[in-house]
Amino acid sequence: MTTDSADRAGDAGVRWEQAGPVATVTLCRPDVLNAQTPAMWSELENISRKLPGDVRVVILRGEGRAFSAGLDLSVARGTGDAALAQLARLSPEECAERIAGFQAAFTWLRRPSLLTIAAVHGHAIGAGFQLALNCDLRILADDARFSMAEVTLGLVPDLGGTKRLTELVGYARALEICVTGRRIAADEAARLGLATAVVPGAELDGAVADLTAAVLSADGAAVAEIKALLAGAADRTYDEQDRAEREAQTRRLRDLAGTGE
Template identity: 55%
Template sequence: MASPAHDPGPALDQDGVRLTVDDAIATVTLTNPAKRNAQSPALWRALAEAGRRLPGSVRAVVLRAEGKSFSAGLDRQAFTPEGFDGEPSFIDLARGADAELDATIAEYQEAFTWWRRSDLVSVAAVQGHAIGAGFQLALACDLRVVADDVQFAMRETSLGLVPDLTGTHPLVSLVGYARALEICATGRFVAAEEAVSTGLANLAVPADQLDPAVHDLVSAILAAPRDAVVETKALLQGAQTRDYEAQRTAERAAQGRRLRDLAGLGE
């Protein structure tokens, strides 16, 4: 999505993350294709900061990545004794107190949580490899459009770890417990056709059509009134935890708010 000529420039550009805003659309781009957009604590902090910097005008957020791979996952440097410059290594974290370890992982997770805010619709444009943390980052978004060369894989279990960057909840919600367990326990690749058929992806297109397809989807979402989309998203998110009667009640309350607003009777 090209920025207009009057665009003042990126709202954020650091540690492999660039945020640009064009009125109602924000674009978050992973910008380290030389390392296949491998992830690190610095990148996670930049992603969290991107979420904090979104202006109120933004209704849709596109997550994309430069290069042939969306994200190859966690940078393996994290597992070396040295870790990353200026960061505690994962080995050091493992030796620390439980509370400190929990707080650090919670901080990392913040990069993956804001994408499902009820006032936004987030769309991930995913090409090539989306492995481990890359898979979980794609899962953090509401919707996923994938290139026909996409390769999802959850490799944490194979490394003796677990997916801890908020990916387990959406994965089970999308594909069900049994398939989610099989994907995680085997670490196998999930290609475009399976991703669409199982609900991991909304749409698969040739790689050269990925950006246009995302643009068309976002444009269709923006065509609906913002408040109606916000209320609908909140209803659908809540349906996962409400029983049938509670969902009926929530629908009535939301529709009441919409009708009053349309009649000019809103607060």
């Protein structure tokens, strides 16, 4: 892949590069299985602001043996902004605002103009699982393992993953996954609808490249409209969804004919 531009932020534990309409974001703390820190979240949000407008696909991956082992517990138990004790001392409003800042590192992956793909191998635990859930699609290596492990710390998932999890697997299964914190192997993830595809580890990069090429072969504006239609479908009635389809198709027809505003 020819890199048109790159931004390496190794100190933050995240780097990104762009090749044409594709941006690849890599978590790069392999010595700790890409355990996440506030510095990484800050850099992920920075990347979201720096992405050029011609980027259509974002691929998210982890360097080394795992996608991400979740929150770096040494940080959570330390004295910084993400330390659990520090957060507990804030007012409820301040604490919620601080968490909103953390969430911003994850939720931009749902941006309507982007198609986001998580390439998952090894562990994707807690914040790692939620990072993958915020992506539109998830391609898993056969050694991938998901776990919503926040409950083991007496916490709740709070990084934008609960709605997508419930949409994918239903309320009862989402509840079971979250309250047990158990590990979900790649084959079960496929059965539950958490994985777009599961492939042998050696084929992960190729599978992601094939999916990316298929997305890029489609009209970009049509893809954005389709994503918006499907993303909002669960919250609309049938009549509302029919109307949304009509309006989206009208925009496409006018754009294709050159008569759009």
